[in-house]
Amino acid sequence: MRVRSLSTALYRVPLQRPAEDALHGTMDQVELVLLRAETDEGPTGLGYAYTIGVGGTAIKSLIDDYLAEEVVGEDPLLIEGIWEKLWKRVHWVGRGGLASFALAAIDIALWDIAGKVAGLPLYKLLGGCRREIRAYGSGVDLNLSDEELIAQVEGFLEEGFTAVKIKVGREDPREDLHRVALLRRRVGDGIELMVDANMRWTAAEAIRMGKALEEFDVIWLEEPLIPDDIDGHRQVAQALTMGVAVGENLHTKYEFQRYLSAGALDVVQLDVITLGGITEWLKVAALAEMHNLPITTHYAEEIQVHLLAASPASWFAERHAYRLDHVLERPLILKDGKIAPPEVPGHGLVFDMDKLSQYRIG
Ligand SMILES: [Mg+2]
Structure with missing residues (x-):
């Protein structure tokens, strides 16, 4: 089997409501670069990359102008080999950053093909460990008033979530503590709470805030500092009894290592x-397992x-x-606080093109 073509399309999907965190300010759209891989024997693969509003045209251009030609003609099941080839193709301008997003779109499409060829849902193709996984309701909500924040969390609880995350990192740290206290009072003891500072603090600030939040x-505590400050994160992780979560801004297995x-x-x-992409993800997951640390995910929950x-x-x-449910054919369903992968060959993610196409810009 050979890859016959790779084609991409860029969409800007407005968010249901504008959202704010401590680093990126107010965000109102998600960019999606959808990628379709066709083979000469029939199976097709869907891949995608997203941004939080900036960089979509550059990711699409990296694929269209430099990477697609490296994949066409290849056996789509030699996924590691293709990943390695693409990594080297954009090494000079890559080694992470935008290049990782472009590789992800291609890699996900190839794994989708592999699942379809094997006739297996992706999780079983990868060795399968469980049929479902706990999910937490995650708010991008630094801008919300107390009332709006509580309403959002009540929505999560009504849906059936048993764990909830909110943003911290307001200008006045006392407001963060007030919001978390309010939240804990509302949800009681049975619900797990997480907070996300989106890189707002210094190590000293994070330790001070973290100790207060442990109450x-x-x-x-997620992303207390900028991702470049590894030693600062080490200090925070050592000082706090609560966990320090990091990773959505790391772009390679080497950074995780x-x-x-x-x-x-x-x-x-x-x-x-x-x-x-999935190829790199699996390596980091194995590294985490070897360090006896738990893994969680950021966004892209359908894959x-x-x-x-x-x-x-x-x-x-x-x-x-930033759920994409309104442009998906088969949104994930929460049951008993858990989500489960669809039992169809490949990853099973299907965009509803009737709804998505209105947002296409390139
Ligand atoms: Mg986060």
Whole structure:
């Protein structure tokens, strides 16, 4: 079997409601680069990359202008080989960053083909560990008033989530503590809480805030510092009893390895898009398992539900505020606080093109 063509399309999908975190300010759209791989024997693969509003045209252009020609004519089941070839093709301008997003779109399409060829859902193709995984409701909500925040969390509880994450990192740290206290009071003791600082603090600030947040039995503090400050994360992780979660801004297995060998994180947070695809994801998941650390995911839950279901170190899937349910044919369903991969060959993610096509810009 050979890859006959790779084609891409770029969409800008408005968010249901604008959202704000501590680093990126207000966000109002998700960019999607959809990639379709066709083979000469019939099976096709769907891959995609997303951005939080910036970079979509560059990712599409990397694929269209440099990477697609490297894949056409290849055996789509030699996925590692293709990944390696693409990594080297854009090495000079890549080694992470935008290049990882472009590789992810291609890699996911190839794994989709592999699942279809094998007649297996992706999680079983990867070795299968469990049929479902706990999910937490995740808010991008730094801008919400107290009332809006509580309403959002009540929505999560009504859906059936048993764990909830909110943003911290307001200008006045007392407001963060007030919001988390409010939240803990509302949800009681039975619900697990996480907070996400989106890289807002210094190590000293994170340690001070983390110790205050531990009063509310928060299970992890996510991205307290910029991802470049590994030693700062190590200090925070050592000072706090709650977990420090890092990973959505790491783009290669090498970056994860530096964190793991430094003891600079407790919860390994993977994003199959920002990390360069399923091939790279599996290696980081194995690294996490070898360090005896739990893994969780950032966004892209339709693909990552398979990966978590295939990995022994899995803990939680994030059910993100930027859900794409309104442009999907088969949105994930939460049952007993868990989500499950679809039992169809490949990853089973299908966009509803009647709804998505209105957002196409390239
Ligand atoms: Mg986050």
